[in-house]
Amino acid sequence: DIVLTQSPALAVSLGQRATISCRASQSVSISRYNLMHWYQQKPGQQPKLLIYRASNLASGIPARFSGSGSGTDFTLTINPVQADDIATYYCQQSRESPMYTFGAGTKLELK
């Protein structure tokens, strides 16, 4: 299985930039497709798709969210961070179909 590694937590001030990383145990890219996706889960709620294929915003997601990366290293950036963004963020790979795996999640906290 492809293992995805995320830092457990990140503290950030409102209005600042948050950078959340995800590293895969092997490449999740196929030619020009980077099969890494990001989800947001607020406390007590179900997860929501934020970004698909590394850098594409899902429907209705504000432009302060962005994603980048290829191969094994990926980043989710929130700039500027708003109070509503306090949540846990998960990366997920679909390179190894159908054994899709998630990272353990990064909890975004206020500094």
Add this chain to the structure above:
Amino acid sequence: EVQLVESGGGLVQPKGSLKLSCAASGFDFNSYGMSWVRQAPGKGLDLVADISSKSYNYATYYADSVKDRFTISRDDSQSMVYLQMDNLKTEDTALYYCTVLGRTGTFDYWGQGVMVTVSS
């Protein structure tokens, strides 16, 4: 608007059984794969099982941890997906989410989840 409504959860003893149901609406159910993802209390997300659309012959996948114990199925005529869980173990305790599986392996939409507690 896509809606996924799970039901069937509850408290069950080890080695018992439960059947989860998910009623889907607001999208072309027949064209999408569906999956169950679970989240143990205070933990992360794990894919439990998924089932493809008729176009892909209703192919199924199970995580190793549930293989031979859980069975995923769907009824396209009713826009329903099910998860039959047998021989339940305490480690199966979790919130179970029904999700729509996107074409590139994303979990596009999620239900509110249904809680399954396995305890004596």
